[in-house]
Amino acid sequence: MQxxxxxxxxxxxxxxLEAAAPGECELTRLLQDKLQYEMRLQYMKHYFPIDYTxxxxxxxxxxxxxxxxxxxxxVSEAALRYLWFHVSSQAVLRIREVLPEKHPSWKYTQxxxxxxDALGEEYSKYRQTDVEAVVADLVKLIHSAGAESRSKAxxxxxxxxxxxxxxxxxxxxxxxxxxxxxxxxxxxxxVPAK
Numbered sequence: 001m002q003x004x005x006x007x008x009x010x011x012x013x014x015x016x017l018e019a020a021a022p023g024e025c026e027l028t029r030l031l032q033d034k035l036q037y038e039m040r041l042q043y044m045k046h047y048f049p050i051d052y053t054x055x056x057x058x059x060x061x062x063x064x065x066x067x068x069x070x071x072x073x074x075v076s077e078a079a080l081r082y083l084w085f086h087v088s089s090q091a092v093l094r095i096r097e098v099l100p101e102k103h104p105s106w107k108y109t110q111x112x113x114x115x116x117d118a119l120g121e122e123y124s125k126y127r128q129t130d131v132e133a134v135v136a137d138l139v140k141l142i143h144s145a146g147a148e149s150r151s152k153a154x155x156x157x158x159x160x161x162x163x164x165x166x167x168x169x170x171x172x173x174x175x176x177x178x179x180x181x182x183x184x185x186x187x188x189x190x191v192p193a194k
Contacts, residue, residue, distance in 0.1 A: 044157035053153035062087040091159040
């Protein structure tokens, strides 16, 4: 992710609202569609060698247990969405970095990058303020050059699995086949199962 996006990403933390912005809702719905199990399996597992891993920093692996711990530490929902967005964007970029342009998964990761870029644009509409210290520290660790020594090997599919699981937690959707991601966006309409 470009260094300039670090500042743009800080804008999300000022939302301070339980409900997400309308543009954010639409973009996360599109991400939901792109992160369907069949697509993650095909593009992030079947098109990679068996047991293939990508090197990422420890801070670039965001699991539901991390979100629960941060919630218990009273981190705001807006800051948690900001953290999810930032970590997930980095994960997709890490995967794309290892792919040649002719790889069958290149276009898929490019489409994910475009959705995250659009989310960055959506968040840039908000006024910048400080985020909770714990979230700001995590973002600094992700961008620090010396953190490469604190890396771990993770399968590409696992990175996107975590992205989807955390998105489900943050947008309050227990079952995406029967509910809409728009639940936190002020709408509760059902979405047909795919």
